[in-house]
Amino acid sequence: MLLYAVVPADAECPTRVGVCGGQVETLQGAGVALVAEECDQPPESSRPAALRYYEIVDQLSRSVSTLPVRFPTAVRDRGDAFRELAQRAAQWRRRLDELDGLAEMVLRAWPEHAVAPMVDESSGSAYLRHRAATLHIAEQTADQLERIARGVCRDVRSLPATEGVRLACLVPRVAESDLRRVVDEWQQAGPGREATLGGPWPPFSFVGQQEVKDR
Amino acid sequence: MSLASTSSSNDVALVDLLDRVIGGGVVVAGDIVLSIADVDLVYLGLRLVLAPAHEVEDSVRLGRRQPT
Numbered sequence: 001m002l003l004y005a006v007v008p009a010d011a012e013c014p015t016r017v018g019v020c021g022g023q024v025e026t027l028q029g030a031g032v033a034l035v036a037e038e039c040d041q042p043p044e045s046s047r048p049a050a051l052r053y054y055e056i057v058d059q060l061s062r063s064v065s066t067l068p069v070r071f072p073t074a075v076r077d078r079g080d081a082f083r084e085l086a087q088r089a090a091q092w093r094r095r096l097d098e099l100d101g102l103a104e105m106v107l108r109a110w111p112e113h114a115v116a117p118m119v120d121e122s123s124g125s126a127y128l129r130h131r132a133a134t135l136h137i138a139e140q141t142a143d144q145l146e147r148i149a150r151g152v153c154r155d156v157r158s159l160p161a162t163e164g165v166r167l168a169c170l171v172p173r174v175a176e177s178d179l180r181r182v183v184d185e186w187q188q189a190g191p192g193r194e195a196t197l198g199g200p201w202p203p204f205s206f207v208g209q210q211e212v213k214d215r
Numbered sequence: 216m217s218l219a220s221t222s223s224s225n226d227v228a229l230v231d232l233l234d235r236v237i238g239g240g241v242v243v244a245g246d247i248v249l250s251i252a253d254v255d256l257v258y259l260g261l262r263l264v265l266a267p268a269h270e271v272e273d274s275v276r277l278g279r280r281q282p283t
Contacts, residue, residue: 006241047233054236070240084243092241106231159234166231198228204239 001081002043002074004035005057006067006092013060019043019052027078029085031093035060036081043072061202065100067092068202095207102154103173103200107183110164110194111141141165145195148186152179157205168205176200
């Protein structure tokens with residue numbers, strides 16, 4: 001079975017066709033339910049399949065507290081799904097309560113755009129100076145953005161980035177516009193400041209394995 | 216933000232979204248099932264197929280620098 005999300009047991013889940021073409025259903029546990037779909041084969045590893053999966057989870061998260069499951073997580077059969085439910089129901093229930101009304105937004109910035117280009121690209125010392133300036137402004141930007149995000153968000157986590165700064169923000173859905181406003185203000189406060197906000201999405205970055213284990 | 220507006224207006228957000236869908240979320244024993252088929256390769260493959268981050272980020276960055 002392909003797993004989509006954990007939701008409160010009393011949540012109404014829309015009847016939908018899932019990624020595998022089957023019916024998405026809820027498996028009831030003690031206080032929580034698993035949203036899942038019977039799949040004969042593992043789901044297709046494609047961008048459309050991942051987006052379809054996201055659509056289903058996102059729709060759920062707009063109406064009820066939702067713990068999204070990482071795509072593509074599958075259990076062998078219905079029995080395994082119920083065993084997971086039985087083992088983790090209390091942890092999941094607690095986390096659902098904690099995340100009620102919250103969504104994830106991802107804040108990106110490209111601080112290196114604020115650094116002046118190298119004048120002499122053949123000079124080793126010029127390269128080192130440029131590199132030091134880039135690292136300095138990246139650290140400064142990360143600190144600034146984390147500080148302003150923490151003023152609005154319940155939690156902020158740094159995400160791996162191939163370039164620039166990337167922060168996952170756990171924001172109350174009612175405060176989404178506040179986060180957009182403080183990010184806009186930050187951009188307008190100085191030259192070369194570029195940032196984007198993605199979301200709101202289900203809180204994928206705040207329901208990881210470690211978090212569940214630690215509780 | 217709706218899925219439609221995400222995909223049409225902001226490639227960076229789409230990359231982040233896909234990265235979260237396959238890199239975040241609750242992890243359960245289902246991953247063990249996938250590991251029979253070599254889960255690391257499954258996820259590596261997915262990342263390559265779904266979110267060629269370097270390519271997308273580069274193209275977006277270049278696009279941002281071009282005058283409109």
